[in-house]
Structure formats: C-alpha cells, structure tokens
Amino acid sequence: xxxxxxxxxxxxxxxxxxxxxxxxxxxxxxxxxxxxxxxxxxxxxxxxxxxxxxxxxxxxxxxxxxxxxxxxxxxxxxxxxxxxxxxxxxxx
Numbered sequence: 001x002x003x004x005x006x007x008x009x010x011x012x013x014x015x016x017x018x019x020x021x022x023x024x025x026x027x028x029x030x031x032x033x034x035x036x037x038x039x040x041x042x043x044x045x046x047x048x049x050x051x052x053x054x055x056x057x058x059x060x061x062x063x064x065x066x067x068x069x070x071x072x073x074x075x076x077x078x079x080x081x082x083x084x085x086x087x088x089x090x091x092x
Contacts (some may be wrong), residue, residue, distance in 0.1 A: 016074040017033050028060075036060035036071070039078040 023032075037055045040062075045052040054062035066083030073079060 016076075018072045018074050019078055021071045021073065023071065025067055026063065027071065028069070030058065033060040034058040035078055036069075036081065038045070039081065 028036075037058050037060045040055040040060065041052045044055070061083065064085050066085045068084040070082040070084070071078060071080070
C-alpha cells in the first residue's frame with residue numbers, strides 16, 4: 001500500500017512529498033533495516049546517547065520487534081515510522 005500525501009491546491013506548501021509504505025517485517029531487506037536504524041539513531045540520539053544505543057549497527061527495533069511497519073519516505077530517505085506489534089493477553 002503506497003499513499004502519496006499531496007499539498008492542498010489552495011495554498012502552496014514547502015513541505016516535501018511523503019510516500020507511505022505498509023510492509024510486513026519479513027518483507028524488509030537488510031538495507032531497509034540499515035536505513036531505519038540510521039533514522040532512529042538520528043531521531044533518538046539528541047535525547048541522549050543511551051536512547052540511540054539499541055539502534056547500533058543495522059538493528060531497527062528496540063525491545064520487541066514489530067510485525068508490521070508503516071514507513072514514510074521523502075526525498076532524503078526515511079521521514080516517519082510506525083511499528084505495529086500484537087500482544088495477546090490471557091485473562092483468568
């Protein structure tokens with residue numbers, strides 16, 4: 001699923017076009033994980049070196065690995081990310 005977000009026709013926008021990609025975890029290639037890991041290091045690094053540590057190398061998850069990802073790409077690469085992970089709860 002790819003969705004292009006386009007600016008409104010009424011007002012010009014300086015925002016970059018974002019292409020959205022919905023991908024299952026097993027569809028990601030090694031290069032995808034490397035690009036995501038770089039995105040996370042750059043995003044979390046300014047909040048403290050400890051926060052960027054889980055993404056060293058090409059690891060693109062911290063803690064539980066998501067099953068599905070929604071990734072937004074712009075002209076510079078990864079611009080946004082949503083990771084989805086199901087949790088099963090047993091009651092009783």
